[in-house]
Amino acid sequence: MAQSVEFPDIQFTVEEASEIQQNIVSVYEGLTGRTLQPADPVRLFLSSLAAIIVQQRVLINQTAKSNLLRYASGVQLDLMGEFQGSERLAASAAITTLQFTLSIPLSSPTAVPEGTRIGVQGGDGSVFFATEEYLEIPAGVTTGTVAAVCSAPGTTGNGFLPGQLNVLMDQLPFVQSVTNLTVSTGGAEKESDEAFRERIRTAPDSYSTAGPQGAYEFWAKSTSAAILDVHAFSPDDGKVTVVPLLVGGQIPGQDVLDAVAETLEDRGIRPLTDKVTVMVPTSxxxxxxxxxxxxxxxxxxxxxxxxxxxxxxxxxxxxxxxxxxxxxxxxxxxxxxxxxxxxxxxxxxxxxxxxxxxxxxxxxxxxxxxxxxxxx
Structure with a gap:
Protein backbone atom coordinates (compact mmCIF):
# COMPACT_ATOMS: atom_id res chain seq x y z
CA MET A 1 0.00 0.00 0.00
CA ALA A 2 1.27 3.50 -0.85
CA GLN A 3 2.48 5.41 2.19
CA SER A 4 2.63 9.17 2.63
CA VAL A 5 6.18 10.24 3.49
CA GLU A 6 6.91 13.50 5.30
CA PHE A 7 9.19 15.75 3.25
CA PRO A 8 10.30 19.31 4.02
CA ASP A 9 8.49 22.09 2.19
CA ILE A 10 9.85 22.71 -1.28
CA GLN A 11 10.58 26.06 -2.93
CA PHE A 12 11.47 26.23 -6.60
CA THR A 13 12.62 29.85 -6.55
CA VAL A 14 13.45 32.43 -3.91
CA GLU A 15 10.53 34.74 -3.08
CA GLU A 16 12.01 36.63 -0.13
CA ALA A 17 11.22 40.30 -0.84
CA SER A 18 14.26 41.83 0.88
CA GLU A 19 16.67 39.49 -0.91
CA ILE A 20 15.15 40.19 -4.32
CA GLN A 21 15.17 43.95 -3.75
CA GLN A 22 18.80 43.90 -2.60
CA ASN A 23 19.83 41.92 -5.69
CA ILE A 24 18.18 44.46 -8.01
CA VAL A 25 19.81 47.40 -6.23
CA SER A 26 23.22 45.68 -6.23
CA VAL A 27 23.04 45.00 -9.97
CA TYR A 28 22.06 48.61 -10.70
CA GLU A 29 24.83 50.00 -8.49
CA GLY A 30 27.37 47.67 -10.13
CA LEU A 31 26.37 48.75 -13.66
CA THR A 32 26.16 52.49 -12.98
CA GLY A 33 28.83 52.91 -10.32
CA ARG A 34 26.33 54.85 -8.18
CA THR A 35 25.41 54.18 -4.58
CA LEU A 36 21.68 54.47 -4.04
CA GLN A 37 20.53 56.01 -0.79
CA PRO A 38 17.27 54.81 0.89
CA ALA A 39 15.29 57.87 -0.35
CA ASP A 40 16.84 57.97 -3.84
CA PRO A 41 14.02 58.10 -6.46
CA VAL A 42 15.81 55.47 -8.52
CA ARG A 43 15.92 53.14 -5.49
CA LEU A 44 12.20 53.70 -4.90
CA PHE A 45 11.51 52.91 -8.55
CA LEU A 46 13.58 49.73 -8.35
CA SER A 47 11.69 48.77 -5.18
CA SER A 48 8.40 48.98 -7.06
CA LEU A 49 9.84 46.67 -9.72
CA ALA A 50 10.99 44.30 -6.99
CA ALA A 51 7.40 44.03 -5.71
CA ILE A 52 6.27 42.86 -9.16
CA ILE A 53 9.09 40.33 -9.34
CA VAL A 54 8.20 38.99 -5.88
CA GLN A 55 4.61 38.43 -7.03
CA GLN A 56 5.88 36.60 -10.11
CA ARG A 57 8.16 34.42 -7.97
CA VAL A 58 5.23 33.51 -5.73
CA LEU A 59 3.16 32.52 -8.77
CA ILE A 60 6.09 30.50 -10.16
CA ASN A 61 6.35 28.61 -6.87
CA GLN A 62 2.60 27.99 -6.69
CA THR A 63 2.44 26.82 -10.31
CA ALA A 64 5.45 24.52 -9.97
CA LYS A 65 4.25 23.06 -6.66
CA SER A 66 0.78 22.40 -8.11
CA ASN A 67 2.44 19.85 -10.40
CA LEU A 68 3.18 17.77 -7.31
CA LEU A 69 0.45 15.67 -5.75
CA ARG A 70 1.18 16.94 -2.25
CA TYR A 71 0.39 20.56 -3.21
CA ALA A 72 -2.11 20.21 -6.07
CA SER A 73 -5.67 21.38 -5.46
CA GLY A 74 -8.85 22.10 -7.35
CA VAL A 75 -8.68 21.61 -11.11
CA GLN A 76 -4.98 20.69 -11.01
CA LEU A 77 -5.78 17.83 -8.64
CA ASP A 78 -8.65 16.72 -10.90
CA LEU A 79 -6.22 16.53 -13.83
CA MET A 80 -3.77 14.49 -11.75
CA GLY A 81 -6.59 12.12 -10.92
CA GLU A 82 -7.42 11.81 -14.62
CA PHE A 83 -3.84 10.73 -15.29
CA GLN A 84 -4.26 7.96 -12.67
CA GLY A 85 -7.70 7.00 -13.95
CA SER A 86 -9.47 8.43 -10.89
CA GLU A 87 -12.26 10.99 -10.75
CA ARG A 88 -13.29 13.20 -7.84
CA LEU A 89 -16.39 11.74 -6.21
CA ALA A 90 -19.47 13.91 -6.55
CA ALA A 91 -21.67 14.77 -3.59
CA SER A 92 -23.58 11.67 -2.50
CA ALA A 93 -27.16 11.54 -1.26
CA ALA A 94 -28.27 9.78 1.91
CA ILE A 95 -29.90 6.37 1.53
CA THR A 96 -32.33 4.36 3.62
CA THR A 97 -34.60 1.30 3.39
CA LEU A 98 -38.35 1.87 3.16
CA GLN A 99 -41.16 -0.51 4.00
CA PHE A 100 -44.51 -0.19 2.22
CA THR A 101 -47.54 -1.71 3.93
CA LEU A 102 -50.83 -2.52 2.18
CA SER A 103 -54.21 -2.13 3.84
CA ILE A 104 -55.23 -5.70 2.92
CA PRO A 105 -53.69 -8.69 1.18
CA LEU A 106 -54.50 -8.56 -2.55
CA SER A 107 -55.05 -11.31 -5.07
CA SER A 108 -52.62 -9.72 -7.53
CA PRO A 109 -49.19 -8.13 -7.18
CA THR A 110 -49.01 -4.48 -6.14
CA ALA A 111 -46.55 -2.20 -7.93
CA VAL A 112 -44.61 0.60 -6.31
CA PRO A 113 -43.02 2.54 -9.19
CA GLU A 114 -39.39 3.60 -9.17
CA GLY A 115 -39.12 7.20 -7.99
CA THR A 116 -42.04 7.06 -5.55
CA ARG A 117 -41.50 9.91 -3.10
CA ILE A 118 -41.63 9.77 0.70
CA GLY A 119 -41.27 12.79 2.98
CA VAL A 120 -41.01 13.59 6.65
CA GLN A 121 -43.96 14.51 8.82
CA GLY A 122 -44.23 18.28 9.14
CA GLY A 123 -41.73 18.92 6.36
CA ASP A 124 -42.26 21.39 3.53
CA GLY A 125 -41.60 18.81 0.82
CA SER A 126 -38.28 20.33 -0.24
CA VAL A 127 -36.38 17.27 1.03
CA PHE A 128 -37.74 13.80 0.32
CA PHE A 129 -36.58 10.28 -0.47
CA ALA A 130 -37.40 8.47 -3.71
CA THR A 131 -37.34 4.73 -4.30
CA GLU A 132 -34.32 3.62 -6.33
CA GLU A 133 -36.00 0.75 -8.15
CA TYR A 134 -39.34 -0.80 -8.96
CA LEU A 135 -40.91 -2.71 -6.05
CA GLU A 136 -43.49 -5.43 -6.49
CA ILE A 137 -45.38 -6.68 -3.43
CA PRO A 138 -46.48 -10.25 -4.25
CA ALA A 139 -50.11 -11.36 -4.09
CA GLY A 140 -51.20 -12.27 -0.58
CA VAL A 141 -48.33 -10.29 1.01
CA THR A 142 -48.90 -6.96 2.73
CA THR A 143 -45.37 -5.54 3.02
CA GLY A 144 -42.36 -4.94 0.81
CA THR A 145 -39.03 -3.17 1.24
CA VAL A 146 -36.96 -1.12 -1.17
CA ALA A 147 -33.97 1.22 -1.02
CA ALA A 148 -34.57 4.96 -1.36
CA VAL A 149 -32.25 7.91 -1.96
CA CYS A 150 -32.56 11.50 -0.77
CA SER A 151 -33.53 14.15 -3.29
CA ALA A 152 -30.80 16.52 -2.06
CA PRO A 153 -27.15 15.43 -2.35
CA GLY A 154 -24.98 16.17 0.67
CA THR A 155 -25.55 15.80 4.38
CA THR A 156 -29.13 17.14 4.34
CA GLY A 157 -30.71 13.69 4.28
CA ASN A 158 -28.57 12.15 7.02
CA GLY A 159 -29.91 11.26 10.43
CA PHE A 160 -33.58 10.47 9.88
CA LEU A 161 -34.37 7.82 12.48
CA PRO A 162 -36.53 4.76 11.72
CA GLY A 163 -40.16 5.84 11.44
CA GLN A 164 -39.49 9.53 10.72
CA LEU A 165 -39.94 9.17 6.97
CA ASN A 166 -43.62 8.27 6.78
CA VAL A 167 -45.42 10.64 4.40
CA LEU A 168 -46.32 9.12 1.02
CA MET A 169 -46.10 12.02 -1.42
CA ASP A 170 -47.24 10.00 -4.45
CA GLN A 171 -50.52 8.32 -3.58
CA LEU A 172 -50.73 4.63 -4.44
CA PRO A 173 -53.86 2.47 -4.26
CA PHE A 174 -54.06 0.06 -1.30
CA VAL A 175 -50.84 1.42 0.27
CA GLN A 176 -51.82 2.13 3.85
CA SER A 177 -48.46 3.37 5.17
CA VAL A 178 -44.76 3.71 4.48
CA THR A 179 -41.85 4.10 6.86
CA ASN A 180 -38.06 3.96 6.88
CA LEU A 181 -36.60 0.91 8.61
CA THR A 182 -33.02 2.20 8.87
CA VAL A 183 -31.34 5.46 9.84
CA SER A 184 -30.62 7.49 6.71
CA THR A 185 -26.86 7.70 6.18
CA GLY A 186 -24.29 8.06 3.43
CA GLY A 187 -24.91 11.68 2.44
CA ALA A 188 -21.74 13.73 1.93
CA GLU A 189 -20.50 16.81 0.11
CA LYS A 190 -18.24 16.58 -2.94
CA GLU A 191 -14.97 14.80 -2.20
CA SER A 192 -12.47 17.17 -0.61
CA ASP A 193 -8.99 17.82 -1.98
CA GLU A 194 -7.44 15.98 0.96
CA ALA A 195 -9.57 12.85 0.50
CA PHE A 196 -9.15 12.86 -3.29
CA ARG A 197 -5.38 13.33 -2.95
CA GLU A 198 -5.20 10.26 -0.72
CA ARG A 199 -7.21 8.19 -3.21
CA ILE A 200 -4.93 9.26 -6.06
CA ARG A 201 -1.91 8.28 -3.96
CA THR A 202 -3.36 4.80 -3.41
CA ALA A 203 -4.76 4.39 -6.95
CA PRO A 204 -1.88 2.13 -8.11
CA ASP A 205 -3.06 -0.45 -5.56
CA SER A 206 -6.28 -0.78 -7.55
CA TYR A 207 -4.50 -1.97 -10.71
CA SER A 208 -4.14 -5.48 -9.32
CA THR A 209 -7.06 -7.89 -9.60
CA ALA A 210 -5.44 -10.39 -7.24
CA GLY A 211 -7.17 -8.89 -4.21
CA PRO A 212 -4.46 -6.93 -2.34
CA GLN A 213 -5.44 -5.01 0.75
CA GLY A 214 -4.89 -1.63 -0.90
CA ALA A 215 -7.18 -2.48 -3.82
CA TYR A 216 -10.09 -3.42 -1.56
CA GLU A 217 -9.63 -0.21 0.44
CA PHE A 218 -9.36 1.95 -2.69
CA TRP A 219 -12.52 0.57 -4.28
CA ALA A 220 -14.47 0.71 -1.03
CA LYS A 221 -13.61 4.41 -0.68
CA SER A 222 -14.65 4.95 -4.29
CA THR A 223 -18.20 3.87 -3.47
CA SER A 224 -19.17 7.23 -1.99
CA ALA A 225 -17.68 10.55 -0.91
CA ALA A 226 -19.22 9.79 2.50
CA ILE A 227 -16.64 7.06 3.18
CA LEU A 228 -13.72 8.57 5.07
CA ASP A 229 -11.59 5.57 5.99
CA VAL A 230 -11.47 1.84 5.22
CA HIS A 231 -9.61 -1.12 6.63
CA ALA A 232 -9.49 -4.43 4.77
CA PHE A 233 -8.02 -7.63 6.14
CA SER A 234 -8.19 -11.39 5.64
CA PRO A 235 -9.36 -13.30 8.74
CA ASP A 236 -8.90 -16.61 6.94
CA ASP A 237 -7.83 -18.04 3.59
CA GLY A 238 -10.18 -16.94 0.82
CA LYS A 239 -12.05 -14.53 3.11
CA VAL A 240 -11.86 -10.74 3.16
CA THR A 241 -13.44 -8.38 5.67
CA VAL A 242 -13.86 -4.72 4.78
CA VAL A 243 -14.60 -2.14 7.49
CA PRO A 244 -15.65 1.38 6.32
CA LEU A 245 -15.98 4.56 8.39
CA LEU A 246 -18.03 7.58 7.32
CA VAL A 247 -17.16 11.28 7.30
CA GLY A 248 -17.39 12.80 10.75
CA GLY A 249 -16.65 9.45 12.38
CA GLN A 250 -20.17 8.15 11.75
CA ILE A 251 -20.77 4.42 11.92
CA PRO A 252 -22.19 3.29 8.55
CA GLY A 253 -25.69 1.86 8.40
CA GLN A 254 -26.70 -1.31 6.62
CA ASP A 255 -27.57 0.61 3.45
CA VAL A 256 -24.00 1.92 3.15
CA LEU A 257 -22.57 -1.53 3.90
CA ASP A 258 -24.72 -2.96 1.12
CA ALA A 259 -23.52 -0.27 -1.30
CA VAL A 260 -19.87 -1.04 -0.53
CA ALA A 261 -20.52 -4.77 -0.89
CA GLU A 262 -22.14 -4.15 -4.28
CA THR A 263 -19.10 -2.17 -5.44
CA LEU A 264 -16.69 -4.90 -4.36
CA GLU A 265 -18.79 -7.60 -6.02
CA ASP A 266 -17.59 -6.41 -9.43
CA ARG A 267 -15.62 -9.23 -11.08
CA GLY A 268 -12.95 -6.76 -12.13
CA ILE A 269 -12.32 -5.98 -8.45
CA ARG A 270 -13.00 -9.11 -6.42
CA PRO A 271 -11.07 -12.29 -7.20
CA LEU A 272 -13.47 -15.14 -7.87
CA THR A 273 -12.20 -17.12 -4.87
CA ASP A 274 -12.62 -14.30 -2.32
CA LYS A 275 -15.63 -14.19 -0.05
CA VAL A 276 -16.05 -10.54 0.93
CA THR A 277 -17.86 -9.39 4.07
CA VAL A 278 -18.49 -5.72 4.80
CA MET A 279 -19.01 -4.91 8.46
CA VAL A 280 -19.22 -1.88 10.75
CA PRO A 281 -16.27 -0.84 12.91
CA THR A 282 -16.41 -1.57 16.61
CA SER A 283 -17.20 1.55 18.65
Missing part, protein backbone atom coordinates in the same frame (compact mmCIF):
# COMPACT_ATOMS: atom_id res chain seq x y z
CA UNK A 284 -15.01 2.20 21.68
CA UNK A 285 -16.78 4.83 23.82
CA UNK A 286 -14.92 7.26 26.03
CA UNK A 287 -15.91 10.22 28.19
CA UNK A 288 -14.16 13.57 28.26
CA UNK A 289 -13.68 15.33 31.60
CA UNK A 290 -11.13 18.14 31.99
CA UNK A 291 -10.44 21.05 34.29
CA UNK A 292 -8.37 23.92 32.90
CA UNK A 293 -6.89 27.12 34.27
CA UNK A 294 -6.11 30.46 32.62
CA UNK A 295 -3.17 32.70 33.41
CA UNK A 296 -4.05 35.64 35.66
CA UNK A 297 -2.16 37.90 33.25
CA UNK A 298 -4.75 37.13 30.55
CA UNK A 299 -7.81 37.98 32.61
CA UNK A 300 -9.20 40.24 29.87
CA UNK A 301 -9.16 37.30 27.44
CA UNK A 302 -11.05 34.83 29.65
CA UNK A 303 -14.33 34.73 27.62
CA UNK A 304 -12.47 34.27 24.33
CA UNK A 305 -10.21 31.57 25.77
CA UNK A 306 -13.19 29.71 27.27
CA UNK A 307 -14.87 29.64 23.85
CA UNK A 308 -11.62 28.54 22.22
CA UNK A 309 -11.20 25.71 24.74
CA UNK A 310 -14.73 24.44 24.05
CA UNK A 311 -13.99 24.49 20.31
CA UNK A 312 -10.66 22.72 20.89
CA UNK A 313 -12.35 19.89 22.79
CA UNK A 314 -14.91 19.48 19.99
CA UNK A 315 -12.12 19.48 17.39
CA UNK A 316 -10.24 16.85 19.38
CA UNK A 317 -13.31 14.61 19.54
CA UNK A 318 -13.78 14.93 15.77
CA UNK A 319 -10.09 14.16 15.17
CA UNK A 320 -10.28 11.17 17.52
CA UNK A 321 -13.09 9.48 15.60
CA UNK A 322 -11.99 10.40 12.06
CA UNK A 323 -9.72 7.40 11.55
CA UNK A 324 -10.01 3.70 12.20
CA UNK A 325 -7.60 2.38 14.81
CA UNK A 326 -6.64 5.81 16.13
CA UNK A 327 -5.67 5.33 19.78
CA UNK A 328 -7.57 7.37 22.37
CA UNK A 329 -4.88 9.87 23.23
CA UNK A 330 -5.35 12.38 26.10
CA UNK A 331 -2.03 14.04 25.21
CA UNK A 332 -3.61 15.29 21.98
CA UNK A 333 -6.50 16.73 23.99
CA UNK A 334 -4.13 18.53 26.37
CA UNK A 335 -2.08 19.95 23.49
CA UNK A 336 -5.17 21.36 21.77
CA UNK A 337 -6.57 22.90 24.96
CA UNK A 338 -3.19 24.46 25.78
CA UNK A 339 -2.97 25.86 22.26
CA UNK A 340 -6.41 27.41 22.81
CA UNK A 341 -4.99 29.52 25.62
CA UNK A 342 -5.16 27.44 28.79
CA UNK A 343 -2.30 27.77 31.25
CA UNK A 344 -2.59 24.17 32.42
CA UNK A 345 -4.99 21.28 32.00
CA UNK A 346 -5.99 18.52 34.39
CA UNK A 347 -7.58 15.67 32.39
CA UNK A 348 -9.46 13.09 34.43
CA UNK A 349 -10.60 11.11 31.43
CA UNK A 350 -10.04 9.84 28.82
CA UNK A 351 -7.17 7.52 29.67
CA UNK A 352 -4.84 6.39 26.92
CA UNK A 353 -6.40 3.40 25.15
CA UNK A 354 -4.85 1.49 22.26
CA UNK A 355 -7.29 0.54 19.50
CA UNK A 356 -7.14 -2.11 16.81
CA UNK A 357 -7.51 -1.33 13.11
CA UNK A 358 -11.24 -2.20 13.13
CA UNK A 359 -12.11 -0.03 16.14
CA UNK A 360 -13.04 3.65 16.27
CA UNK A 361 -13.28 5.95 19.27
CA UNK A 362 -16.68 7.54 19.91
CA UNK A 363 -17.16 10.33 22.42
CA UNK A 364 -19.65 9.95 25.25
CA UNK A 365 -20.29 12.58 27.90
CA UNK A 366 -18.26 15.79 27.89
CA UNK A 367 -17.54 17.82 31.02
CA UNK A 368 -15.40 20.96 30.70
CA UNK A 369 -14.68 22.83 33.92
CA UNK A 370 -12.99 26.24 34.16
CA UNK A 371 -10.85 26.01 37.29
CA UNK A 372 -10.24 29.76 37.49
CA UNK A 373 -7.22 32.02 37.17
CA UNK A 374 -3.76 30.87 38.17
CA UNK A 375 -0.29 32.38 38.39
CA UNK A 376 2.23 31.52 35.70
Missing amino acids: VPYNTTITYYISRSRVSEVPAIQAAVTSAVAAYQLWQKSKLGRDINPSELIARVMAAGALRVVPIVPAYTALTATQVAQEGTTTITFGGLADD
